[in-house]
Each structure stands twice: as structure tokens, then as C-alpha cells.
Amino acid sequence: METSATRIGRRTALALGGAALAAPAALAQGKFPDRPIRLIVPWPPGGSADAQLRSLAEIAGRKLGQNIVVENRPGASGTMGALHLATQARPDGYAISQMHLGIIRRPYIVRTPPWDAVADFSHIIGLTGWLFGVCVKADGPIKTWADYLAYARANPGRLTYTTSGIATTNHITMEELAAREKIELVHVPYRASNEAAVAVASGEVMSVADSSAWAPLVDGGQLRPLCVWTAERSPRFPAVPTLKELGYEMVVNSPYGLSGPKGMDPGLVKVLHDACKEALFDPANAAVRANFDMPLEYYNTEDYRAFVARRAEYERAMAQRLNLRID
Template structure:
């Protein structure tokens, strides 16, 4: 599904649509927020804190509805059949910008099928193993995997996620073959790792408490700098791999949303990102605040789709 000039122009038209007044009295009922991950994981915890803070600004509850599975695209898919009235929104992970370009039958067009409202944050990613695993650091794990093709496996939250893509990028750089095991969320991922069903887990920082308790060992993080909570753990770049992966995300609704409603939501969402209770959750998981309004977020989506679709073609990735 190649990126076309028509799509770019269509997305730009949405971003530059003539301003409109918000629907009178919006919102006058609860707003649904589709979170395409399992309860209890990093994204779920962050989004619940965010939605609580946003609801206080909007004067109506913003209610999280989990739709886990399929690498994080089920929230976006659900928006296709929803009214563009601002009462159903979804967290949009970066897999939404990849899966259509990995699919023979794309489930949606990320450039034409959604209204991008507000960008929020990004993740701290890393690779963890059990505390009694034989690998003291990430180079040791990679060396063992290279010496034993196909022997070792790793878990992620799903096919096409940043965790999956980045682990395969690492494999390509180091000529490694290991086995990908997708799960529906960090809770299943951690359970499989602690139970010995998988050798390693690549996931967001929901593993943090288990690392601090000494039950897991953090081998590497994927951000531009070392994590504040884990300053002794190197980044991929420090280990000689020119990769930074933070998988930034935001909130979108169905295509065709009223521009005034979008502005009203964005104003509340920007305030929610900075809310002390939400900021404390970001700090707990080493997640940076990355607020963007509708126009900036829409432009970000356009650039991301161009980059991700090019990367998928280069790597030959298919579902």
C-alpha cells in the first residue's frame, strides 16, 4: 500500500480545514477511550491517569475500554464504524502506521481514515531476562543467540509493534536468528518470562518494578539516553547499534470530526498531559511528555507513515 500524493493532500486538507465552533454543550455525556492493550500494562496505566485528568477538564468522564490484541490496531479499527462526534476516541500506537503496509488487505488507511486530535507521550523500551538467566548484559545475549540460531525466543506485545520491529532490526544488524513470540500485553509477557516459557522480553517499562525487586535483569534500553531510574543500563546506541525506539503515540477519532470539537478535546488533553497525577505516572515509567496539537500531530503522522512504509519495504516485512 504505497504512500500517495492524494493521501498526503487529503490529510493536509483535514489539518487545514476551516475552523468551526464546537458542538453546543460538548461534551454532554461520557467519552469512550479505546485502549488497544490489556489492562494493567504501561499504556493502560498511563491512559487511565490521562483520561481521569482529561475528564476533570471536560466535565464528563473519559472511560477507558480495552481492546487488546492484533499488535495494537483494534482501537483504530473500531473507529472506522464510529460516528465522528468526539464521543469515541482511541489511543493510536505506531503499529497503526505500519500494519497497513505489511498487509495484503490493509484494514484501514492511516492517512485518510482518522482525525488526529492530540499527541501525548512515548515509551521507555528495553529487554529483560530473568534474574538467574546466564546473560549478564545484552552483548552476551546476542552472542549466545548468534551462536545458536533459532534456539532462543523473545516476547513482545504483538506482531508489527515497535518491540517486534526493533528486535528484528537488531537481528539483522548482528546476523542473528531468534524466535518472536507475540502476546496481548505486558502482563502476559511478564508471566511467560517468569514462568520460563520465553528467554527474554522486549517491552515497555512495565517491567520496571520487577527489575527493581531483583526478579528480572534489564539488559538494555532503547531511548536516546540512559533511563533515569536505571542509569547503569546502556542504550542500544552505546552498544554500537544506531537505533533509538520510543514509539510515540497520541489520540485520534473517526475521520470527519468537527474542528471545534477537536480543539476543545485538544485543550483538555494538553492540560491533562501536564496534570500532576498524570505527570507522576509518566515519571514512574520514564515516559517523556510529548504534547502536540492537531495540526502538528497530523504532520507528524504524515512523516511517520512515510518513514515506516519505507522501512517496511526495505526490510520486506509482511504479516
């Protein structure tokens, strides 16, 4: 016959057993990370995002007590990291990647969506954006944005421009500008923004429309900037007009952040967020951003999830309006 003492004893044993089962999970979570973390950068080395994320990884790794190893996976317009997260990576916190607008946009411009940018990732933190602009060869005949448009009108289909990939934010912005001006431009995509800038400096392509990997070539006298896409003029290039000053109500800075695979434990997300936030605001990372004129676009985890959701709706509507398709 079961007595009160027996029932109490069983309850106690069950409670102790539950605590014993919970303890390893708590300890395991407490030890995170206990090995290096992979940060996939979906561009070749040398560009602005690569530099900023490498700096962030180094600083955050010191704070976590484990290395964050940068792994470059270029190709597919900067979406190889997202593809890995969505199809192969485990949600254990040891694989994260850059989340940029091209990844959010991609489901709406391909026949078979590879992921749902809102539901298929664990969004961690918003970090920064890019200074975009259009540059030409410094010793060429085009000196201003008005010259650029005039050349395009006089030479339909002959003015070439390069970007870091098809269906990137900068590519779509150029297509929208061309549509507004009723000019025909020829897109010549490269794998990365630094490669695109060098192609213009060497005379392979007539202009580059990309992030500020072109800035050192401007400083070196090889390229000439015609416009920047920020809300205000860049302090580094104060003589260069914005798109708004040129008559377009457009500000393009393409904020990006970090995400992991779907289903990450909130505790792991918090550990990564907190370390990356400290690294983002560290003077060393701020110096890298300043070197590339990258605006701070910090979002905490909740706000970054909300940003991705809002942006997904915007990208869906824009893809429909512009009839964007890449396959």
C-alpha cells in the same frame, strides 16, 4: 408588486431564519460533551499505556464535566481501537482511541490495507512514548548484551523473546537487531507488555523486548535489563547501556497520541485537545509517566497530523526495505 420594504422584510426574515437554524448547532456544539466519552485502549489493563491513558481520561473528564470511560479492546497487535474508529464510530467526539506507530504501519504490511492512517482519522493530540528495553531472568546465565548475542550465536533458533504483538515497533526493532548481528531469534508474541514481562520472570520465555511494564519486575529482582532504547541512559536504570552505546545508531521510543474517526468537527477536536493537554501536563499524569519512564512527546493537533503524515512515509519505506508482511 414587490416593494423595497417587502424585499427588506424578506431579507430580514431569511437572516433571522438562518440565525435560528444556526443557533441549535452552535448550542449543541457548546454543550459538548453532554454524555460520557469512550476512550478505547487497544491493550489489556495493567500496562504502561493503559495506566497513562486511564490517568489522562480521569483528569480530562473532570475538566470536561463528563466521564471519559476507558474501554480495553486488546488483540490484533493493538489495532482494535483504530478498526472501530475507521469502520463503526461516528465523528461526534464520543469515541476516541490511542494512535500508535503499529496503526500507522499496518497498511503497509498487510495485503488489504484496513485504513489510511493519514486520511481516515481525525488526529487530536500527541502525548508520550515508551521506554523500551530488553530484559532476561535475573538468575539466568545471561548477564549482558554481549552474553545475549553469544548465546544466540551458540544456540541458533533457541533464544526466545517476547513482545506485545506481531509487527509492533519493538518486534520490528528486534528483527532489525537480529539481522544486523546475523543471529536467529524466536519471537513469542503476547497480548500485552505486562504479560510478556511476567512470562520471562516465570521462565516461559527467555527474554522480553518491550515497554517498561517490566520495570517493577526489575525493581523486584526478578528481571535483569540488558539495554534500553532511549537516546540517553534511563535515570531509573543508570547502569543499563543504550543501544547507541552498544554500537547501534538507534533510538526507539514510539510516540503515541489520540485520534477520532474521520470527519470530526474542528471545534470538537479543539475541545478534546485542550482538555487532554491540560491532563497531560497535570502532575498526576506526569507521575504516572515517571513511574513507567515514559518520555513526554506532546504535539498539538496540527503538529500531530504532520507527525502522522511523516511517520506514514517512513513506515512505508521501512516495510518495503525489510519486506515486512504479516499475512
